[in-house]
Amino acid sequence: MKVSVSQQQLAHGLGIVSRAVSSHSTLPVLANILVATDEGRLRLSATNLELGISCWIGAQIEEEGAVTVPARIFNDLIGTMPSDMVNLALDERTQTLNVVCGTSNTDIKGIDAQEFPPMPVPNLENGIELNVADFKEMIQQVAFAASADDARPVLQGVSMTVEGSEITLAATDGFRISTRRAKLSNPVDKPMSAIIPARALNELARVAADGKQTFNMVVPDGRGQVLFHLKDVELVSQLIDGNFPDYRAIMPQSFKTTTIVSTASFLKACKQAEIIAREGNNVVRLSISAGQEGPGAVEISAQSEETGSSEVVVNATVTGTDLIVAFNVRYLRELLDVVKGASVALETNANNTPGMLRPVGNDDFKHVIMPMHLG
Amino acid sequence: MTARKILHLDLDAFFCAVEELRDVSLRGKPFAVGGSPQGRGVVASCSYAARQYGVHSAMPMAQALRACPELVVVRGHHSGYSAVSRQVRAVFEDLTPLVEPISIDEAFLDVSDLPEPAEEIARILQRRIQDELDLPSSLGVASNKLVAKIANNIGKARHKGPTPPRAILVVPPGQEAAFLAPLPLKELWGVGPKTEEKLKRMGFRAIGDIARANEKMMTTQFGKHGRDLWRRAQGRDDRPVEYTHEVKSISQETTFSKDVADGDRLRQTLARLTENVAYRLRQQGLCAGTVRIKLRWSDFSTPTRQLTLPRPTDADGVIIQAACTLFDALWEEGRPVRLLGVGTSNLTPCSHQLSLWETPDEKERRLLAAMDELRQRYGEKVVRRGRSLDVGRNRDDTNTSK
Numbered sequence: 001m002k003v004s005v006s007q008q009q010l011a012h013g014l015g016i017v018s019r020a021v022s023s024h025s026t027l028p029v030l031a032n033i034l035v036a037t038d039e040g041r042l043r044l045s046a047t048n049l050e051l052g053i054s055c056w057i058g059a060q061i062e063e064e065g066a067v068t069v070p071a072r073i074f075n076d077l078i079g080t081m082p083s084d085m086v087n088l089a090l091d092e093r094t095q096t097l098n099v100v101c102g103t104s105n106t107d108i109k110g111i112d113a114q115e116f117p118p119m120p121v122p123n124l125e126n127g128i129e130l131n132v133a134d135f136k137e138m139i140q141q142v143a144f145a146a147s148a149d150d151a152r153p154v155l156q157g158v159s160m161t162v163e164g165s166e167i168t169l170a171a172t173d174g175f176r177i178s179t180r181r182a183k184l185s186n187p188v189d190k191p192m193s194a195i196i197p198a199r200a201l202n203e204l205a206r207v208a209a210d211g212k213q214t215f216n217m218v219v220p221d222g223r224g225q226v227l228f229h230l231k232d233v234e235l236v237s238q239l240i241d242g243n244f245p246d247y248r249a250i251m252p253q254s255f256k257t258t259t260i261v262s263t264a265s266f267l268k269a270c271k272q273a274e275i276i277a278r279e280g281n282n283v284v285r286l287s288i289s290a291g292q293e294g295p296g297a298v299e300i301s302a303q304s305e306e307t308g309s310s311e312v313v314v315n316a317t318v319t320g321t322d323l324i325v326a327f328n329v330r331y332l333r334e335l336l337d338v339v340k341g342a343s344v345a346l347e348t349n350a351n352n353t354p355g356m357l358r359p360v361g362n363d364d365f366k367h368v369i370m371p372m373h374l375g
Numbered sequence: 376m377t378a379r380k381i382l383h384l385d386l387d388a389f390f391c392a393v394e395e396l397r398d399v400s401l402r403g404k405p406f407a408v409g410g411s412p413q414g415r416g417v418v419a420s421c422s423y424a425a426r427q428y429g430v431h432s433a434m435p436m437a438q439a440l441r442a443c444p445e446l447v448v449v450r451g452h453h454s455g456y457s458a459v460s461r462q463v464r465a466v467f468e469d470l471t472p473l474v475e476p477i478s479i480d481e482a483f484l485d486v487s488d489l490p491e492p493a494e495e496i497a498r499i500l501q502r503r504i505q506d507e508l509d510l511p512s513s514l515g516v517a518s519n520k521l522v523a524k525i526a527n528n529i530g531k532a533r534h535k536g537p538t539p540p541r542a543i544l545v546v547p548p549g550q551e552a553a554f555l556a557p558l559p560l561k562e563l564w565g566v567g568p569k570t571e572e573k574l575k576r577m578g579f580r581a582i583g584d585i586a587r588a589n590e591k592m593m594t595t596q597f598g599k600h601g602r603d604l605w606r607r608a609q610g611r612d613d614r615p616v617e618y619t620h621e622v623k624s625i626s627q628e629t630t631f632s633k634d635v636a637d638g639d640r641l642r643q644t645l646a647r648l649t650e651n652v653a654y655r656l657r658q659q660g661l662c663a664g665t666v667r668i669k670l671r672w673s674d675f676s677t678p679t680r681q682l683t684l685p686r687p688t689d690a691d692g693v694i695i696q697a698a699c700t701l702f703d704a705l706w707e708e709g710r711p712v713r714l715l716g717v718g719t720s721n722l723t724p725c726s727h728q729l730s731l732w733e734t735p736d737e738k739e740r741r742l743l744a745a746m747d748e749l750r751q752r753y754g755e756k757v758v759r760r761g762r763s764l765d766v767g768r769n770r771d772d773t774n775t776s777k
Binding site for chain 2: 172174175176177245250280281283303304326328352354368370371372373374
C-alpha cells in the first residue's frame with residue numbers, strides 16, 4: 001500500500017471512527033484502526049464488535065493495500081502533524097506502516113488486515129431513507145432517556161418501530177420515557193421493529209453532518225444488525241435482543257392539570273434550582289397553581305441541607321386542579337434542553353403518577369417523567 | 376394511637392456526683408456543694424450520705440453543719456457542671472434527637488420511635504451514663520411527661536440509704552391514673568401550698584380524689600386551672616417533648632458481654648444494628664448520606680471509619696453493604712472486638728425517584744415498609760432479615776445501646 005492523503009481529512013476520518021475502537025478488548029486487533037484502499041479512496045474502520053464505524057476519505061493511491069494500526073498511536077501521531085500531505089507506505093513483510101509528513105518519518109507496527117473483523121456490506125435496496133437533520137433531532141430527543149444500567153440491556157437501547165410512512169423512536173430507563181415519531185419520505189412495505197443501542201445512535205448523531213442530505217438505514221433480515229449508510233460514513237451496530245417494555249401502555253392518556261409555560265423560562269428556572277438541588281437528591285418541588293385571577297404560576301423550589309434553598313416562580317397558564325409534585329430536576333432539564341418549541345405543556349394527575357411533557361402544538365414528541373416521592 | 380414512650384431522667388445529686396469525679400476522696404462522705412457557712416450560703420446539692428443526717432438542698436449551710444458536723448463543704452464549680460451536662464446531653468442525643476432539657480441535670484426524652492420497650496431503653500440509658508460518664512441517674516418511664524416526671528420523683532423517694540438511688544420506675548400505659556391515685560396531692564403539677572390547702576379543705580386527700588371529682592366542680596372552684604388539675608389527676612398529658620434542634624445523626628452500638636472474634640457473628644451483629652438504624656431513619660423520614668462504623672478492640676482503642684454514599688438512602692440493604700465494606704476494611708481477621716457500632720449522618724429529608732414499573736429497589740422498599748409495620752405493631756424483634764438472625768444463639772449476651 002502506498003497512498004497520500006491530506007492530514008486534515010485523515011485527522012477528521014480518524015476522529016469519526018476512533019469512537020468505535022475497543023480499548024479493553026482481549027482481541028488486540030480491535031484496538032487498531034483498519035487503513036485500506038477502497039475503490040480510489042482510503043477507508044478507515046474501527047469496531048468493538050458491537051459498534052463498527054467506517055469512513056472514506058479522498059486519497060491518491062499509488063499502490064493498493066490494507067493494514068491495521070494501533071488507534072491511539074495513529075490518532076495521536078496524525079493529530080500532531082502539520083496540515084500537509086501525509087504519505088503512508090506499508091511494508092507488507094513486517095506489517096509496518098511508514099508515515100511521512102513534512103520532516104517527520106514514523107514507522108508504526110501494525111497487525112495484518114486479514115485479522116480485522118469484516119464489516120457487513122449493506123444492500124441499500126431494502127433501505128429506509130431518512131433525512132439526516134430530522135433523524136439527528138429524533139435521536140437527541142429520545143436517546144438520553146435510555147438507561148445506563150448494564151443490568152437491563154434492553155433499556156440501554158432505543159426502540160425503533162417503522163410502519164407505513166411513520167417511524168417512532170422510544171427510550172426509557174424506568175423513570176422516564178421519551179418518544180418521538182416522524183414521517184418517512186418513502187413508506188415501507190412491511191412493518192419493522194428493532195432495539196438499537198442508544199450509544200450507537202448517539203454516535204450516529206455525532207458523525208452525521210448537518211444539512212439536508214438523506215441517508216439509508218438497513219436492517220438485514222436475521223442478522224441482528226442495523227446499518228446506517230451516510231455519504232462518506234457507514235455505521236453498523238448489533239441490535240439488542242429482548243422485549244422492549246410496552247411503553248405505550250404506561251403513558252398516561254388523561255390529565256387533571258395542564259400547565260403551559262415558556263420553554264426558555266422553565267429551562268432557566270430548572271437550571272437555577274438544579275444548582276441547589278444537585279447537592280442533595282436532585283429533587284425539586286413544583287407548586288402548580290391556577291391563580292384566582294389572571295395567569296397561574298409554577299413555583300420551582302429546591303432545598304439542600306448543606307447548600308441552602310432556592311425558589312423560582314415562572315408564569316404559566318394552568319388549567320385544572322392545583323398540584324404540588326416533585327421531580328428529579330435533571331430529568332426536567334434534560335428534556336427542556338431538547339424539546340424545541342417556544343412553550344411546553346406539563347400534564348399531570350397526582351404527585352405519584354407520571355407527568356407528561358410535550359411541545360405545545362406538536363404531538364410527535366412526548367416525554368413522560370415519574371415524580372419523586374418525598375418522605 | 377399507640378402509647379408514647381417518654382422518659383424523665385434526672386442525675387442523682389448531680390453537682391455532688393461531679394465533685395466526686397473531681398475529688399474521689401469525697402466518695403461516700405457526707406458533703407454538700409454550696410455557699411460558705413459563714414455567710415448566708417445555702418446547700419445547692421448534697422451527697423446521699425449527707426441526706427442521712429437530714430441535710431437537703433436549699434437548706435442554709437450553717438444549719439446543715441449543725442445537723443451534720445462532719446459535713447464537708449465544697450464550693451461549686453459551675454462551668455464544670457455545664458460541661459458534664461453537655462456530655463450527658465450528647466448521650467441522650469446518641470439515642471434520640473427528641474430531647475427536652477429542663478435544667479442542667481434533668482430532661483425529657485421521647486423514645487417512641489425506638490423499637491425496644493421503654494424500660495429497656497431506660498436501663499440502657501442509665502447504664503451508659505454510669506459507664507461512660509460515671510454519673511448515677513434515675514428515670515421515670517411513662518406514656519407522657521407528667522407521669523414520667525412524677526414516677527421519677529416517686530421512684531427516687533422510695534430509695535433510702537446513703538447511696539444514690541439509681542431508680543427506674545415504670546408506669547405502663549393504661550396505669551397512669553391508678554399510679555397517681557394514692558399519691559399525695561402535692562405530687563401533682565400545679566398543686567402548690569395554696570391549692571393544696573384549698574383541696575384539703577374540700578376533703579381531698581390524694582390525687583385520686585381529684586380524678587374522681589366532677590370536672591365542672593373543679594372548673595368552678597379553680598377556673599381553667601381546675602380543669603387542668605382534673606385532667607392531670609387522671610394521668611392525662613399530651614404535651615409533646617419540645618426538642619429544639621435538628622437531628623444530626625442516628626446510630627446504634629452494642630457492647631459484647633464477651634469479646635467476639637468471629638467475623639460472621641460480627642457481620643451479623645452489624646446487620647442487626649444497621650436494620651435498627653435504618654428503621655429509625657425511616658420513622659423520621661430521613662435518608663443518610665454518610666455511613667460510619669465504630670469498633671472497640673479489647674484494649675479499648677476505638678477506631679471509626681466512614682464513607683459517603685452515592686445517593687442518600689434509608690434502605691437497610693444499601694447501608695448494610697456500606698457498613699460491611701467499612702467493617703471488612705477495618706477489622707483484622709480474628710481480632711476480638713468488644714464493641715461494634717453503626718452510625719448514619721449527613722441526614723436529609725427522604726425522597727426517592729418513583730419508577731414507571733416495579734423495580735428491585737421498589738420491591739425492597741415495599742418489603743421494608745411491611746417489616747416496619749410489623750415492628751410497630753408487634754415490637755422490634757418480630758421480624759428480621761435472614762442474615763441478621765442469630766440462629767441458635769442467645770441474643771441477650773449483648774448489651775445494646777443507641
